[in-house]
Amino acid sequence: DIQMTQTTSSLSASLGDRVTISCSASQGISNYLNWYQQKPDGTVKLLIYYTSSLHSGVPSRFSGSGSGTDYSLTISNLEPEDIATYYCQQYSKLPWTFGGGTKLEIK
Amino acid sequence: EVQLQQSGPELVKPGASVKISCKASGYSFTGYFMNWVKQSHGKSLEWIGRINPYNGDTFYNQKFKGKATLTVDKSSSTAHMELLSLTSEDSAVYYCGRGARAPGAMDYWGQGTSVTVSS
Numbered sequence: 001d002i003q004m005t006q007t008t009s010s011l012s013a014s015l016g017d018r019v020t021i022s023c024s025a026s027q028g029i030s031n032y033l034n035w036y037q038q039k040p041d042g043t044v045k046l047l048i049y050y051t052s053s054l055h056s057g058v059p060s061r062f063s064g065s066g067s068g069t070d071y072s073l074t075i076s077n078l079e080p081e082d083i084a085t086y087y088c089q090q091y092s093k094l095p096w097t098f099g100g101g102t103k104l105e106i107k
Numbered sequence: 108e109v110q111l112q113q114s115g116p117e118l119v120k121p122g123a124s125v126k127i128s129c130k131a132s133g134y135s136f137t138g139y140f141m142n143w144v145k146q147s148h149g150k151s152l153e154w155i156g157r158i159n160p161y162n163g164d165t166f167y168n169q170k171f172k173g174k175a176t177l178t179v180d181k182s183s184s185t186a187h188m189e190l191l192s193l194t195s196e197d198s199a200v201y202y203c204g205r206g207a208r209a210p211g212a213m214d215y216w217g218q219g220t221s222v223t224v225s226s
Contacts, residue, residue, distance in 0.1 A: 034212045036152075044202060044216040049209045087152055091211025095168035098152040 002026050002090050006099035012107045013078055021073045021102045023088035028068050032092040035064055035073045038085045038101070047086075048073060080106065109133040111203050111217035118223045119193055126189040127220045129203035136184035137161040140206030142213050143177060143188050147199045157206060158186065193224045 003026035013019045023033070035048040046055045048064035051071060061076045075082055083106060088099040114128040129141065143155040156167035158177040165177050174197070176189040190197055201220050204213030 032211055036213075042200065042219045044204070044219075046207065046212055046214045046216075049207065049212040049214075053209070055207075055212075055214060089152070089154075089211075094166065095170070096154040096211065098154070100151045 001095055002029065002093055002097050004088055004090055004097050004099035006086075006088060006102045008102050009100065010103040010105065012105045014107045015078055015080065017078045019075045019078055019082075019104065021075075021086050021104070023066075023071045023073070023099045025069045025071075025090055025092075029090045029092035031067060032090055033064075033066065033071045034089045034091065035062075036087045036089060036098075037082075038087065040084070075104075078104075078106075109205065109215045111205060111215055113201075113203060113217035113220045116221040116223070118225065120226055121194055121224055123193055124189055124191045125193065125222055126187055127201055127222070129186045129188075129217050131184045131186070131205070134205075136179075137181060139208075141177075141179065141186040142204045142206055143175065143186075144202045144204055144213070144216075145171075145199045146202065146219070152202075155188070155201075160186065190222065193222075195224050198222060198224045 005024050031051040033051050038044045052064045063074045085101045085103045087101045110132045112130045117125050119125045137160045140157045142157040145153045155171045158165045160179040178187045203217040205215045207214035
């Protein structure tokens, strides 16, 4: 299985900050990478698909980039409702696998 | 509005089975795959597998073969997952997630069902 690694398990930032969350794959995944947001109440939402495409209804302050094995999610102008845990997920090969998550907190 | 409403929390004994449900509304149920994902307490997400509600075809993560069985009831637009021979390792929150038109993505998720295995 492809291993997805999010080396930063928790991150503290201030409102209005630009935040970048990183994710790396154990092998190249050809941009087949999604990002999800999980709120403290457990609610999960799709943010970004295919590395950089914004899912419908997701604010434009979220963006994604990357290639090969290294990918990132950027939140510009951090807002209170962005407090959550963020997961990357690859779909280059079955079974789909997720990163360990990065928990974003307000400083 | 797309909604996935999952069944309530379950407390089950070791060795037993449990069947949890995910009722879909707001879209054509047979037009989208349904996925299932496990989240053990405080841990990350594991993809269990998916089912095509149109024809019942399934694909399982090898890790969950023999543990999870995915089915659908088209008449009620409900997906089910049965978990077999439960152990403490199966205690987790289980989510259903609709397969997006974009391959590999799950665009709408249920609220999660907590399963606790305890004697």
